[in-house]
Amino acid sequence: MLTDLELAQYRTDGYVMVRGAANPDQVRALRAEADRWVDESRAHPGSYGETPNGKTRFDLEAGHSAAAPRLRRIANPVDISDVYKDFVWDGPVPDLVAQLVGPDVKFHHCKLNIKMPGMAAYVGYHQDHAFTPHTNDDMVTALLLLDDMSEDNGCLMVVPRSHRRQLTHYEKDVFRGVVAGEHRAEVERNAVPMIGKSGDLCLMHSWCVHGSGENRSERPRRMFIADYTAADAFPLTPSNIPSIYSGHIIRGKPTRVARLVAATIELPAPSAGKSVFEVQGQGTAYEG
Ligand SMILES: O=C(O)CCC(=O)C(=O)O
Structure with a gap:
């Protein structure tokens, strides 16, 4: 359960770190799957696998090779792994999210982001809601530190x-997937690091600006990210990362009534086949 202090921090700051949210056995199991996927990626020269909208499931960074794998993203690991599915449904996160947007909680999508030593991947500053606009913004991105x-x-x-x-995430009429240049210096000045231990969890509002730099260490950096919404938040655009479980109710009851909040929202451009790293202009390894 989130304490009153944690709830207040989420409301005020747009995020809260929950220490030790996942237990070591859960983290070990999630990491073991990640290790298996990194190993499997050695057999592929470029991004591979398929998601329900025809995107590649396993996203490989430019420079990937069998000897030095650069698997940077697995889209919706819940679709292919019971360990991830069980964590998203029955792990500690849904009850915490229900405290923030509940009691009725819906699954949107998830992904595993991997930055191994030597990889170049970074995540430019952005707001998730700019990628996944909904009728209301009772939406939580849950980011679990695996390392x-x-x-x-x-x-x-x-x-x-x-x-x-x-x-805005547009520049010169192109959806760049990062906050526009005019805001970047301010965002970088005000950003704070989410330093933590494996098993810690960051719960973040879908409009909270966030990003991350390259891994310049000799240690892995793997983070599992799952997006949950209130059941009455309905997408305004098709998901860029659809899962076979998108829209499934995780806690409480479904509804056919959409709750609309007044807002003007810029819609993202469809980014067929592209991961956030590609949308942000980072090099990708292609199969064939
Ligand atoms: O991996 C990270 O540091 C942030 C991930 C993120 O924001 C994303 O993948 O959209």
């Missing part, structure tokens, strides 16, 4: 109180 994280291995960076603003 200890600090700035040297590219921990998550968040901008406190940024969830009260909606920033």
Whole structure:
């Protein structure tokens, strides 16, 4: 359960760190699957696998090879792994999310982001809601640290109180997937590092500006990210990362009534086949 203090921090700052949310056995099981996927990626010259919208499931960074695998993203591991599915449904997260948007909680999508030593992947500052606009913003991104994280291995960076603003992610009429240049210096100045241990969990509002730098250490940095919404938040655009479980109710009851909050929201451009890393202009290894 979130304490009153944690609830207050989420409301005020747009995020809260929950220490030791997942137990070591859960983290070990999630990491073992990640190790297996990294090993499996050695057999592929480029991004591979398929998601329900025809995107590649396993996203490989440019420079990937069998000897030095650079698997940076697995889209919706819940679709292919009971360990991840059980964690998303029956782990500690849904009850915490229900405290924030509940009692009726719906699954949107999830992904595993991997930055191994030597990889170049970073995540440019952005707001998740700009990628996944909904009828209301009772939406929580839950980010579970699978490794200890600090700035040297590219921990998550968040901008406190940024969830009260909606920033454009377009430049020159192109959806760039990052906050526009005019906001970047301010965002970088105000971002704070989410330093933590494996098993810690960051719960973040979908408008909270966040990003992360490269892994410049000799330690892995793996983070599992799952997006949950209130049951009455309905997507305004098709998901860029659909899961076979998208829209499934995880806690409470489904509804056919959409709750609309007044807002003007810039819609993302469809980014067929592309991961956030590609949308942000980072090099990708292609099969064939
Ligand atoms: O991996 C990270 O540091 C942040 C991930 C993120 O924001 C994303 O993948 O959209």
